Amino acid sequence: MSNRRPYVRSMDGWWKRDPYFIxxxxxxxxxxxxxxxxIVLLFGLVRLGQGEAAFNGWLQYLKTPWMxxxxxxxxxxxxxxxxxxFNIMPKTMPIIFMGGKRLQPxxxxxxxxxxxxxxxxxxxxxxxxxx
Amino acid sequence: xxxxxxxxxxxxxxxxxxxxKEPVLQTYKVPFTDDMSVLQGLQYIKDYLDGTVSFRWSCxxxxxxxCGMMIDGKPKLSCKTFLRxxxxxxxxxxxxxxxxxxxxxxxxxxxxxxxxxxxxPYIIPKEPRALEQGEYLQTPQQRDMYxxxxxxxxxxxxxxxxxxxxxxxxxxxxxILALMHRYNADSRDGGQAExxxxxxxxxxxxxCTAVGYCSEVCPKGVDPANAIxxxxxxxxxxxxxxxxxxxxxxx
Ligand code: SF4
Ligand code: FES
Numbered sequence: 001m002s003n004r005r006p007y008v009r010s011m012d013g014w015w016k017r018d019p020y021f022i023x024x025x026x027x028x029x030x031x032x033x034x035x036x037x038x039i040v041l042l043f044g045l046v047r048l049g050q051g052e053a054a055f056n057g058w059l060q061y062l063k064t065p066w067m068x069x070x071x072x073x074x075x076x077x078x079x080x081x082x083x084x085x086f087n088i089m090p091k092t093m094p095i096i097f098m099g100g101k102r103l104q105p106x107x108x109x110x111x112x113x114x115x116x117x118x119x120x121x122x123x124x125x126x127x128x129x130x131x
Numbered sequence: 132x133x134x135x136x137x138x139x140x141x142x143x144x145x146x147x148x149x150x151x152k153e154p155v156l157q158t159y160k161v162p163f164t165d166d167m168s169v170l171q172g173l174q175y176i177k178d179y180l181d182g183t184v185s186f187r188w189s190c191x192x193x194x195x196x197x198c199g200m201m202i203d204g205k206p207k208l209s210c211k212t213f214l215r216x217x218x219x220x221x222x223x224x225x226x227x228x229x230x231x232x233x234x235x236x237x238x239x240x241x242x243x244x245x246x247x248x249x250x251x252p253y254i255i256p257k258e259p260r261a262l263e264q265g266e267y268l269q270t271p272q273q274r275d276m277y278x279x280x281x282x283x284x285x286x287x288x289x290x291x292x293x294x295x296x297x298x299x300x301x302x303x304x305x306x307i308l309a310l311m312h313r314y315n316a317d318s319r320d321g322g323q324a325e326x327x328x329x330x331x332x333x334x335x336x337x338x339c340t341a342v343g344y345c346s347e348v349c350p351k352g353v354d355p356a357n358a359i360x361x362x363x364x365x366x367x368x369x370x371x372x373x374x375x376x377x378x379x380x381x382x
Contacts, residue, residue, distance in 0.1 A: 005148035006231035006239045011297050017228075018204060021294060024342045088341050092360040095276055102275065 030081035086112035140221035170209040186236035196286035201225040206291035229297035255322030273318040280313035289345035302338035305345035305355035312358035
């Protein structure tokens with residue numbers, strides 16, 4: 001008979017074990033906020049379909065103090081979301097060569113972040129031009 | 132030993148299946164010098180303080196991959212980690228996380244080795260080639276496509292870093308999937324279809340949620356997270372096209 005009795009450790013609370021796992025979980029949680037905000041925007045679209053008054057009502061609602069606080073929180077969360085996903089993006093891409101040199105992970109992350117900043121500024125610009 | 136000798140406390144997670152119901156911590160006071168690795172600290176314990184402490188090692192130069200353990204909670208090679216970096220606080224060593232403890236710091240590697248064999252970790256030539264035809268040629272760039280993934284030393288640190296493997300040991304896991312990619316990405320190899328069956332399965336690439344810690348702890352710069360995640364696109368394309376292409380691999 002074998003005296004082997006391999007011991008399997010519990011995974012309870014695994015995500016608290018390492019700061020790296022906490023950052024990972026934070027990244028995953030930001031996706032919930034993205035979904036939440038998509039619902040807010042979708043609601044706006046429904047109100048738009050119901051006519052001008054309904055849409056303006058929705059706009060007014062967004063300006064209430066609670067909604068402003070919500071937006072500030074969401075802004076911070078989205079910034080983390082953007083950073084964390086572009087940070088992992090190089091891992092999702094095949095090895096790319098440009099001019100005989102390997103494209104570095106930092107370049108991929110940097111390009112992604114720059115593109116999102118440009119996209120945000122462009123949207124701001126367009127909205128400013130319309131109002 | 133030199134006169135400027137210091138003493139460091141090493142806490143070892145002990146597990147002796149014949150007497151311990153569960154792992155217990157035991158502390159040893161170890162004299163050390165600045166050039167001593169954690170592995171050497173353990174060897175001092177075994178030689179002078181307590182001969183019953185079990186751990187694996189061989190090369191003591193970060194190439195055999197046998198001395199991996201949790202050092203203050205991080206998966207590390209104990210021969211590549213220095214005691215001086217934990218002084219004066221002391222350190223705790225435990226068997227690699229997510230793997231069953233066989234005894235003290237020794238883990239059961241059966242699962243890893245079985246998976247390693249299952250992925251056909253060797254070149255399956257694209258076309259048969261007679262000896263007279265000479266060697267297979269490869270450009271430096273073709274080599275670069277797999278070279279980093281071929282540096283794996285099977286140390287299993289990435290398994291200790293992977294919560295998905297800890298939660299579901301059926302997941303093929305970072306190191307083995309990186310090795311699978313190493314052969315698939317080799318221009319001389321033609322075994323992709325055979326290996327993709329495992330890679331495209333639920334326990335294959337899709338078991339990974341891009342935590343990314345495996346790549347952080349890998350002592351050889353293999354970047355298993357990259358090897359895995361760059362395959363998800365092909366796997367997804369395969370999933371949607373397998374109905375229209377005869378013989379499409381994977382489930
Ligand atoms: S990929 Fe890196 S961490 Fe994982 S087994 Fe290979 S060498 Fe070790
Ligand atoms: S003893 Fe060989 S890798 Fe540490």
